C-alpha cells in the first residue's frame with residue numbers, strides 16, 4: 662500500500678495513482694478545514710462515512726445517466742475513480758439562502774429561492790475561491806462554452822436528483838458545491854468529480870431545519886460526527902447499530918430551544 666504514488670493531497674482527501682491507466686484511488690481522511698483552512702480539525706469517522714455516501718450517491722447518478730468519475734468502492738476509506746483533468750471551477754447550486762449568499766446580499770438565512778441559483782467560483786485557496794461569472798470562465802479558457810453548458814446542465818440535474826433523494830430522508834438540500842473534470846480519453850467528456858457528502862453541501866432536517874452538515878464544524882455547533890452519521894443512516898447506508906446517533910442529534914437540537922427559559926444572568 663505504501664509504495665503507491667501519491668498524486669495529490671488535499672484538505673480532506675488524498676489521490677493515489679490507480680492500478681490502471683487513467684484511474685486514481687481516492688482516499689478519504691477524517692481531516693476537515695473551513696474558511697480556507699483558517700480553521701482545521703478532525704471529525705472522527707468522517708472519511709469512512711463520506712467515502713460510503715459519495716460512492717452511494719455517485720453510483721445512483723451514474724445509473725440515471727449523469728456521468729461521474731466514480732468506478733467502484735475499494736475499502737472503508739477508498740474508491741477507484743477515473744483520472745480527470747479538473748476544471749478549476751466550483752459550481753454551487755442553491756435552493757435555499759445560506760452561507761456566503763446571505764452575507765453578500767444581506768438575505769435572511771432560510772429564504773427559499775424562486776428557482777435554483779447557479780454560482781461559479783474560481784478554485785484558488787490563495788484568493789479565497791472568488792465568485793466569478795461565465796465570461797471569466799470563457800475569457801480565461803478554463804472551459805469552452807460547450808463544457809460550461811454541460812457543467813451547468815449536469816449541476817442542475819444533480820441538484821434535482823439529490824433534492825429528491827434527500828427529501829425522502831427528511832432532509833432539505835439547501836445548497837451544493839460540485840466540481841467537474843474532463844476524461845483523459847479521446848472524448849474528453851465532462852464528468853462529475855470530487856465527492857458528494859455533507860462536507861460539500863448543506864443539509865437541514867426538513868422539519869426542524871437543524872444543520873446536518875459541515876456548518877456544524879464551521880460554526881462549532883457540536884455533534885459533527887453524529888450529524889454525518891445521521892445523514893448516512895437516513896439514506897439507508899449505515900448498519901442499524903449506529904442508531905444511537907439519532908438520540909445524540911435530537912439532544913443537540915433541544916439545547917438552543919431550552920435557552921429562552923433560562924433566567925437572564927446578572928450583569
Ligand code: AIR
Nearest residue numbers: 759760761762836838860861862863
Ligand atoms: N463549499 C464551497 N466551498 C467549499 C465547500 N464545501 C460548499 C459549502 C456549501 C456551498 O458550497 O459546503 O454547501 C456554498 O457555500 P458558501 O460558503 O458559498 O455559502
Ligand code: ASP
Nearest residue numbers: 672694695696697698699
Ligand atoms: N473546505 C474549504 C476550506 O478549507 C471551504 C469550506 O468548506 O468552508 O476553506
